Amino acid sequence: MNNNLLHVNLNAGGEITRRNLLRLAGGGFASLAGAGFLKSLGVNAEELKRQGRSCIMVFLNGAPSQMETWDPKPGHENGGPTKAIQTAIPGVEFAEYWPKLAKLAGEFSVIRSMKGKEAAHERGRFHLRTGHRLLGPTRFPHFGSLVAHKLGDPESDIPNFVSLGNTVSSGFLGVEVAPFIVNQAGQLPANVKAMQTGARQQRRMELLSLQDQDLVAAGAKRIAHEHQELYRKASKLMTSLRLKAFTLAGESDKTKQSYGGHAFGKSCLVARRLVEAGVPFVEVQRGGWDMHQNLWQNIPKTAGEVDQGLSALWGDLRDRGLLEKTLVICLGEFGRTPKINQKAPAVGRDHWAKNFNLLIGGSSIQGGVCVGETSSDGLEITDRPVSVEDLFATMCTTMGMDPYEELITPEGRPLQIVSEGFEVSELLT
Known part of the structure; x- marks a missing residue:
């Protein structure tokens, strides 16, 4: 040789x-x-390419309006009073509520032609977090659980998937890669202080194992295993030196102010700290987007917080050299109707899955690309429709995962990670 x-x-x-x-x-x-x-x-x-890869998903619960985010329609009656501002991408405008992200737009990309199939909140949230529709008895796992399963360290002393807010479960992949839910960004998770340590704690774990033998004898071996796994992971977390990543300890006042004093800004800062500490997947959320009424009264504050927090997160990841291995995606469960409703006392927009938009960048995603186009009235996709499955195929590829790999359910049924989609090649470097 x-x-x-x-x-x-x-x-x-x-x-x-x-x-x-x-x-x-x-x-x-x-x-x-x-x-x-x-x-x-x-x-x-x-395997080497996968090392250190991570993903931050910013989920806008309630479904933001595409016309008040990154595909405005100024001058058309469907566009309402929303004005447009120029971004760093030539010829591409954002709604006026996103000045900070507009300046950074050359560093990430926009998809304006997302095509969904679910216009109900629960079903849409499941679809956009798993890449699969909520059909049949089998529950497909959250994308974060897939990342934890494929790229996470099973012996890690902190969770491989952290969600700052409630989210979709790990489905058939089980508790080993379930989301670790944090309800208060910037503070230690509840109940992480060990009441007992050393030999006494070990004896308690052994007693728990003996107790679970009754479940095994009754034919519930998997349930017993998951029960023990939960306690094992909790025990490791209690003694982890990386617990401080859940807090804002050591961050300067300048950094905290750049993210904003609101809960969303704190969540974004914690997300950066967790990724820096080695967590492969973090979900951040900001609700309040279900604006059937009072849209133009509520959008400035809601969008303003996300514009500030997300732009600070992006700049921080870039300046710390983390963007090359961190995929960042900002999306909601669907869009809003292009036609303005007439609900009193103040109008808004209703549910709409036919076309919506999102932001994606970092990792191997090209910056400054705008994928797809919609008609001047916002009712139709006129160029390059992108399905939810296409999006997930792209996300998998960016994370170094095979989107067409088959996973085996506990019942022995093979299921592909992505069953119908193809990568959005325009986005990949």
Whole structure:
């Protein structure tokens, strides 16, 4: 064997270039391929590419209006009183409520032609968090649980999936990758102070295991295992030195002010700290977007908080060198009707899944791209429709995961991570 192959160097993305491989292998290339060396090298490179990858999902609960976010329609009656402002992407405008993100738009991308299938909140939230519709008895896992399952460290002393607010469960993947829910951003999670330590705590864990043997004997082995796993993870978390990542300890007043003193800003700052501490997936939420009424009375404050918190998060990730391995996506469960309703005393927009928009960036996503286009009245997608499945295929690819891999449910049923979608190639570097 060519000894040069014992000293292979990968690039920053965990990849070896075709040119370097040919140079290193020399005349022995064909025999190496036959020996399966290249296949094993590819597996190792893939594992290296996954190291340190993370994702922050900013979910806007209630479904924001596309016309008051990143696809305004000024000058048309459907656009209402919302004005448009120019972004850093030539020819692309945002609604006036997003001045900070508009200046940063050249660093991330916009999809204006999302096409959904669910216009009810619970079903839409499930669809946009799992990539699957809420159909049948099998519950597909949250994308965060998939990331935790594929990229997380099962022996980590802090959760591989943290959600700042309630969210969709881990489905058939089980409690090992379930979301760890935090209800108060910037504070330690509840009940993390150990009442007992050392030998006494160990004895209690052993007693719990003995107690669970009754469940095993009754045929509930999986339930017993998950019960013990929950306590094991909780025990490790209580003694973790990384617990401080849940707080704002050590952050300067300037940094805190840049994110904003509101709950959403604190959540974004905690998300950055958790990713920095090694958590592969964090979900941040901001509710209040279900504006059937009083839309123009409520949108300035609601959008203003997200504009401030998300732009600060983006800049912080960039300045700390975390963006190259961190996917950031900001979305809601669907959009709002282009036509303004006539609900008294102040009008708004109703549910609409036919077309909506989102922001995506970081990791291997190109910046400054605007995918898709809608008609001047906002009623139709006129260019490049993107399905929810397409979005999830893109997210998987960006995270170094195979979107078409089959997962096996506890019942032995194979299910693909993404069953119908294809990557949005315009977004991938």
